[in-house]
Amino acid sequence: MERHYALKLDxxxxxxxxxxxxxxxxxxxxxxxxxxxxxxxxxxxxxxxGEELAIARSLAELSAQMLEAAQAKVAAHGRVSS
Numbered sequence: 001m002e003r004h005y006a007l008k009l010d011x012x013x014x015x016x017x018x019x020x021x022x023x024x025x026x027x028x029x030x031x032x033x034x035x036x037x038x039x040x041x042x043x044x045x046x047x048x049x050g051e052e053l054a055i056a057r058s059l060a061e062l063s064a065q066m067l068e069a070a071q072a073k074v075a076a077h078g079r080v081s082s
Contacts, residue, residue, distance in 0.1 A: 005024065005025070005026060006024075007022060007023070007024050008022070008023040008024070009021070009022050009023075009055060009058070010023075011051060011054070011055075013047065013050070013051075015039075015045070016038060016039045016041065017036065017037070017038050017039070017050075018036070018037045018038075018047070018050035018051055018053070018054040019034060019035070019036050019054055020034065020035045020036075020051070020054035020055040020057070020058040021033070021034050021058060022034075022035075022055075022058040022059055022061075022062045024062060024066075026066070029069055031062055031065045031066055031069075032062075033058050033059070033061035033062040033064075033065060034057075034058055034061065035053070035054045035055060035056065035057025035058030035059070035060070035061060036054055036057065037049075037050040037051075037053035037054040037057070038050075
C-alpha cells in the first residue's frame, strides 16, 4: 500500500531574516511549524543559507509535533505491537 502526502512550505524573507512555515495534514491531524534564520549584519548576504536553516528548523519542529501526536495516540490506545 502506498500513500502520498503533500507538505507545503512557505518562505517569508527580509534582508536579514527568513521564516519558513511548514504545513502537513495527516489522517485528520493538521500540523504547522515555523523555523527562523537571522543573518548577522557582518555576514555576506547568501539567501540560500537562511532558507536552508529556516526550512530545516521548521521541519524539525514539525517532526517533533508529529512524534508528540503519535505518542499521545499510543498512550490513548495502549501499546501498539509491530
